[in-house]
Amino acid sequence: MDKIVEITGLSKHYKGFSLKNISFSLERGYIMGFIGPNGAGKSTTIKLMMNLVKKDGGQIKLFGLDHEKDEIAVKERIGFVYDENCFYDELTVEEMKNFIRPFYRRWDEAAFKRYVREFGLPLNKQIKRLSKGMKMKFALAAALSHHAELLIMDEPTSGLDPLVRNELLDILRTLMEDGNTSVFFSTHITSDLDKIADYITLIHEGEILLSTTKEELLEEYCIVKGGKNLDLSACRELFIGLEESRYGIAGLARNKGDVIKRLGGSAVIERPTLEDILLFFTSRSDSHVSSH
């Protein structure tokens, strides 16, 4: 397997927050969604991958290379799309492009022109006058114009309207067709990933709770709904989280097959969405089964 991202035992300690010994990997040609609530450690992980902050322990290998020792070689092959503006506000799109172009040996001017046309980017407009969606598209055009093999996107869809978000997903889909590019996509808008992601990595309070294919995730877990009198004693240990209201209960359980067998027809069992999984896994309320 051609591993594009390989993170092993990565840790970083801040006052009040630690990234604890995290590991995951991503192959060439696939999209990984990196999800978790705000403050879970998504941006810290990405900053470590980009070597913008120094790790305290563990290893980050990108394209099989060490991300610190081979930093320049690695960064040539990465396209970085950040949710905040990482360009100079006063420059125009064209000026900014001319500024970043010399940093990349593989810069492809024809490709850039093509993306400018495709995305409708105004070359002569100052960056600060671009809409949020346009800024994201410019970052994406810049990333794609140096033929990045790995796109690292930190919350690229936050603050964008559904139309622009959909455009971004379409661009990513087209990009995936040749099987050469991998995408690492952090977001808390899980609906963006419901369809497009191949792999999902869930981070919470600095720890990876799961990292697997989306297919397995959505088949392994299920939402269970039932009346207040639903007897869960046969499978309580399978529940990740449970919510009780005046009129019934709803919860997320693992091992769907077992749940169906044990609860039979007494409950409604549904396929979860990524949002369900995110919410039940990270819910801070006292609705957790373990705290019962």
Add this chain to the structure above:
Amino acid sequence: MNFILSNSANEPIYLQIVKQVKEQIIKGELSEGEALPSIRNLAKELKISVITAKRAYDELEKEGFIITIGGKGSFVAPINKEMLRENRIKRIEEKLSEALAEAKLIGLTLEELQEMMKLLDEE
């Protein structure tokens, strides 16, 4: 090829694809030797993940409906349509005899059962 995929259905997306390809092969809408889109192209067109598309093709291949030739792509496998039809008929017979047995348990007559079928068909 035509696909109608439902996100609200309880059936996983890959299975929906498998079923619909099979149906189109059995109906003759896809003929033997016909080239199927590549996994990555299918994923893009159907707006699904590459892994989902791959899983559908793997399943179709396992069941003998398509063959994948490395570097060339996937094609509709030669299938014996008569045999397929007979297999299906056998499956329907099995299901019907199951229904018949259930009906007997509660004393439903054959006429009532036929009436039920008619009503279901009209739905």
